[in-house]
Amino acid sequence: MKRFNPGKLILGLTCLLIAIWLVAPTLVVIPMSFAEKKSLAFPPTGFSLQWYQNFFTNPQWFDSLIVSAKVAAMVAVVATVIGTMAAIGIERLKGRTGGLIRAVLITPMIVPGVVLAVGIYAVYLDAQLVGTWTGYVFAHTLLAIPFVVIAVGANLAVFDARLETAAASLGASRLTTFFSVTLPLILPGILSGALFAFVTSFDEVIVSLFITSPQLKTLPVQIFSSMTRDADPTVAAVGSLIFMATSVIIGLGLIFGTRRRGA
Amino acid sequence: MSILTDRAQRTALFLTVPALAVLLLVMAIPLGVIVLRSFIEPEPGIANYVWFFDTKVNVTVLLRTFSIAFWVTLCCVIAAYPYAFAMSVAGPRLRLVLIMCVLVPFWVSGVVRTLAWVILLQDSGVINRILLSLGFEKVRLIRTQLGVTIGMTQILLPFMIMPLYSVMRGIDLRLLQAARSLGAHPVKTFFQIYLPLSLPGVFAGATIVFILALGFYITPLLLGGPQSTMLSTLIQQQVLSLLNWGRGGAMGVILLVATFGILGIASPFMKRKYQMSGGSR
Numbered sequence: 001m002k003r004f005n006p007g008k009l010i011l012g013l014t015c016l017l018i019a020i021w022l023v024a025p026t027l028v029v030i031p032m033s034f035a036e037k038k039s040l041a042f043p044p045t046g047f048s049l050q051w052y053q054n055f056f057t058n059p060q061w062f063d064s065l066i067v068s069a070k071v072a073a074m075v076a077v078v079a080t081v082i083g084t085m086a087a088i089g090i091e092r093l094k095g096r097t098g099g100l101i102r103a104v105l106i107t108p109m110i111v112p113g114v115v116l117a118v119g120i121y122a123v124y125l126d127a128q129l130v131g132t133w134t135g136y137v138f139a140h141t142l143l144a145i146p147f148v149v150i151a152v153g154a155n156l157a158v159f160d161a162r163l164e165t166a167a168a169s170l171g172a173s174r175l176t177t178f179f180s181v182t183l184p185l186i187l188p189g190i191l192s193g194a195l196f197a198f199v200t201s202f203d204e205v206i207v208s209l210f211i212t213s214p215q216l217k218t219l220p221v222q223i224f225s226s227m228t229r230d231a232d233p234t235v236a237a238v239g240s241l242i243f244m245a246t247s248v249i250i251g252l253g254l255i256f257g258t259r260r261r262g263a
Numbered sequence: 264m265s266i267l268t269d270r271a272q273r274t275a276l277f278l279t280v281p282a283l284a285v286l287l288l289v290m291a292i293p294l295g296v297i298v299l300r301s302f303i304e305p306e307p308g309i310a311n312y313v314w315f316f317d318t319k320v321n322v323t324v325l326l327r328t329f330s331i332a333f334w335v336t337l338c339c340v341i342a343a344y345p346y347a348f349a350m351s352v353a354g355p356r357l358r359l360v361l362i363m364c365v366l367v368p369f370w371v372s373g374v375v376r377t378l379a380w381v382i383l384l385q386d387s388g389v390i391n392r393i394l395l396s397l398g399f400e401k402v403r404l405i406r407t408q409l410g411v412t413i414g415m416t417q418i419l420l421p422f423m424i425m426p427l428y429s430v431m432r433g434i435d436l437r438l439l440q441a442a443r444s445l446g447a448h449p450v451k452t453f454f455q456i457y458l459p460l461s462l463p464g465v466f467a468g469a470t471i472v473f474i475l476a477l478g479f480y481i482t483p484l485l486l487g488g489p490q491s492t493m494l495s496t497l498i499q500q501q502v503l504s505l506l507n508w509g510r511g512g513a514m515g516v517i518l519l520v521a522t523f524g525i526l527g528i529a530s531p532f533m534k535r536k537y538q539m540s541g542g543s544r
Contacts, residue, residue, distance in 0.1 A: 015349045018342050018420075019364040025379040025417060026368050028389075032382060042382045042389050082281045089278030092271065101279050108290055112478025112522055114495040115515040118502050119293025122300070142289040145282050203372045206480050210503075223374045227381070227485060239375035246370040 026243065032236035040231040051237035061222060061234060068202055068219035071133065075140040075201035080194040082141070083148025084186075090149070091156045102153070106146045113206035121210040131213020139211060140201035147200055148193035155189025195249075294519070301512030311513035321497065325517070328494040331412060331483075332476035336423075338416040339472045340465060343423035347464070350424070351431035365421045373418065377485045380414040381405065384486065406488030414486045415479055422475060423468035430464030463533055470529040474522045494518050 028042065036046025055061045086105060090098040108116070120139055121130070129135035163185070167177040183190075205220035212221045219238070226232050301311050315321050350361045368376060383389050384404040391401050404410040434457065442452040480495035487493070494514060501511030 011345055011349055014345045015361070018346045019361065021342075021417060022364050022420060023367050025383060026371055026376060028379045028382050029371065029375060040378075040382050040385070041387060082285060085278040086282035089275040092275035092278075094272060097276070101283070105279075105282055105286065108286070110474060110522065110526065111290065111294070112495065112515075112518050114478065114480050114498050115297065115519050116290065116293065118498060118511060118515055119295075119297045120289060121502070122296045122508065123289075123293045138285070138289050142285055145285060149282070199369075205372070205374050220372055220374050223372070223378075224481070227374070227378055235375065235378050239371050239378065242375065243371045250370070 029236040029239040030243070032233055033240040035233045035236070038230075038232065040233065040236075044233070051233045052241075054234050055237050055241070058234075061238070064217045064219045064222035067136075067216060071136045071140060071218060072198045072201040074133075074137045075144050076194045076198040078137060079141045079144035079148050079197040079201075080190060083145045083193060083197070084152050084190055086145070087149050087152035087156055087189075088182075090153065091159075102149065105149050108142050109146045117207040117210040120207055124211050130211050131216045133216070135211050136201075136208065136216075136218065139207045140204055141197075143204060143207070144197035144200040147196035148190075151193035151196060152186060152189040155186045159185055297512045297515050299512075300508045301510075301516050304507075304509030304512070311509045312517075314510060315513050315517065321514070324492055324494055324497050327408070327491070328477060329521075331408065331415070331491070331493060332473050334412050335415045335419060335476045336469050336473045338412065339420050339423040340469055342416070342420060343427050343468060344461075344465070347424050347427035347431050350428045351434070352436070365424050368418070368421060374481060376418055377414065377482050380410075380417070380482075380486055384410045384413065405486060406491070408487070408491040411483050411487045411491045411493075414482050415476055418482060419472045419475060422471045426467040426471065427461065427464040430467070431461055434460045466529060466532040470526060470533065474525055477522055477525075478518065 032040065032042065032044055033051055034047050034049070035044035035051070036048045037044075055065075086101070090102050090105075092098075093101070124130045124135050129138070159182075163181055164177055167181045168174075172180070203220060204218070205224055208218045208221050209224060212218065223235050223238060226235055302309065304311075346361070350358055353361060385391075386401070386403065386405065388404070390404060394400070394402060402409075404413070438456055438460075439452050442456050443449065447455070478495055479493060480499070483491060483493040484496055495518070498511050498514045498518070501507045501514060505511075
């Protein structure tokens with residue numbers, strides 16, 4: 001069956017072009033981050049590590065990284081606990097109630113960012129939550145819940161509920177059943193939900209732009225304000241660092257994921 | 264027994280309460296405030312909405328927002344269709360590579376991806392340099408509607424590819440073989456069998472891309488200029504620069520209604536009409 005197929009060739013070339021178009025713009029920032037001059041002209045000339053140095057030594061940049069990491073860590077914990085509880089509840093609810101609650105919990109993904117941001121800003125002004133840790137964590141938790149509900153829900157859908165019944169019939173209490181049977185089985189879903197929640201918060205920019213303060217700024221807000229101010233390759237350095245960090249995490253995930261499946 | 268299930272049902276409902284509480288506090292109440300303020304500030308009535316549709320600039324921006332969203336969606340469908348098809352027929356290794364290419368853009372934050380497009384689209388940028396070297400004239404891309412459309416299409420493409428792929432993966436390719444063996448021309452086979460079966464995926468992806476595009480804020484702001492302002496930017500200006508919560512709120516409500524209106528209209532088309540059963544691939 002190995003004969004020349006023009007249709008296949010055209011399809012292959014088209015996909016190659018689309019793949020390049022998807023990936024290349026992401027990689028552009030990497031050479032940019034080693035630029036010698038303070039400009040965003042591409043391809044950059046020379047080589048220097050000054051933008052990386054600037055990122056780690058300039059408090060404006062480094063503090064915002066710490067703020068983002070802390071907020072994202074808190075969001076990952078809060079959203080994962082709340083979202084997992086909700087996903088379990090939805091799975092157990094009978095009739096249309098479960099589906100309805102699920103649909104409601106996913107709406108934060110659909111509401112236009114600026115409209116939500118303006119609304120949250122209005123409420124936060126009254127509640128004095130603008131530029132506070134609580135403010136960030138609440139807003140980002142809202143945006144992260146849909147991802148946790150989807151990830152854990154997908155895992156629960158293939159989970160055999162009879163295992164819980166079996167554990168209960170053998171005399172395990174509800175809590176024992178949950179922690180020794182249910183939790184280990186849905187752990188992959190919970191972990192990927194937590195990862196999504198972390199990334200959602202770490203990446204969030206629109207709502208953060210409205211509820212930010214000069215004292216407490218997240219990294220995306222800092223990136224955004226730097227981009228609107230001048231052409232600073234530090235942004236490219238940040239982008240490259242995030243890209244490398246994510247690659248390492250996903251690489252590890254792939255290695256461990258496949259190893260567990262093999263075992 | 265029924266008491267037991269009732270109790271179990273109550274517990275299940277109780278488990279969803281924290282998530283619903285966050286939704287109420289950080290989404291429902293804020294959106295409610297926006298709706299309310301659009302009707303009562305500066306005085307009760309529909310004056311803000313009358314103002315919106317009476318002002319030419321606003322209507323222009325509203326129509327432009329829809330037009331950009333439309334073009335972005337169309338470009339996404341055209342690019343995603345062959346790609347998702349290749350994903351659904353590829354072997355496991357190639358499929359993994361193709362999926363990776365879709366996911367890589369998510370590895371860096373959205374703002375950084377927009378920065379990449381600023382670098383590529385600027386007047387002395389890569390795209391213009393390629394155009395010049397091929398003997399074409401320089402095209403103004405940054406701060407134009409074309410530039411915004413190009414950037415948004417790349418950012419939104421994964422949202423089109425994934426639903427399309429999940430539908431295409433379920434299509435039984437033996438149906439195509441059957442049609443071919445019965446003498447149908449390949450083109451006819453595609454239009455009469457494959458395309459209708461894949462349409463729910465097209466609708467699902469197109470709806471997601473369209474409503475996400477309607478609310479885009481960062482990309483049009485950084486890649487666009489005054490001639491490519493979208494509704495989100497206008498809302499931000501009313502609220503943060505002009506401190507006019509009534510008018511900004513009215514714009515927000517219009518964008519919200521458009522988003523959920525389109526979702527409501529499109530959702531029946533996303534259901535799979537022909538359930539594939541039996542054919543295990």
